[in-house]
Every structure is written in structure tokens, then in C-alpha cells.
Amino acid sequence: MSEAQTIHVEVAYALPDKQAIIPLQLPEGVTAIEAVRQSGIERQFEGLETEHARLGIFGKVVGPQTALRDGDRVEIYRPLVADPKEVRKARAARVKERREGKS
DSSP states (O other), X not given: OOOOOEEEEEEEEEOSSOEEEEXXXXXXXXXXXXXXXXXXXXXXXXXXXXXXXXXXETTEEEOTTOBOOTTOEEEEEOOOSSOHHHHHHHHHHHHHHHHHHHO
């Protein structure tokens, strides 16, 4: 009988004032969401709900059922507070107003 292979992964989450990276040793074939659940990271961050959170591996968004490989870091992404397109439009409008005001 052979032993199940294990892999080493990390689960990471960050707020502006608090970060956590939890190292785990899990069975080969584990998925991103399973690693998040196994990490217990929700207990460290009040209000963090991981079941429907966007996940990534080293900055690349992945689905929750993505199988992990040895050395992967699963990142839990916070929802965007503002639409980046709208933020850029507003910034461009402010710059335009300043330029027109100097004329």
C-alpha cells in the first residue's frame, strides 16, 4: 500500500492593515477552495466569506475547483470598492477641469 502524496501550498489574504499567509501540507489533487477551507483563514479576518470569493494563484485568477500543484499560493481577492474604469474617467475629468481653469 502506498502513501498518498502531499503537496505544500499557502493560502494568503490581505487587508491594508493585516495580512496572513498560511502554509499547508495537503493531499495531491486538492483544489483551491479546499485549501482555503482547510486553512481556517476565515477565523483570522472578521467578515471574510470565502465560499464565493475570487481566488487566484500568484496573481492569476482561477476557479475554485482548480487543482493545486506543489508550491502554489492561493490568494483570496477582496471585492473592488470602485469600478476602475469609472475611477479613471473621474480622474481624467478633474485633470481636464484644472487645465481649462488655467487658460
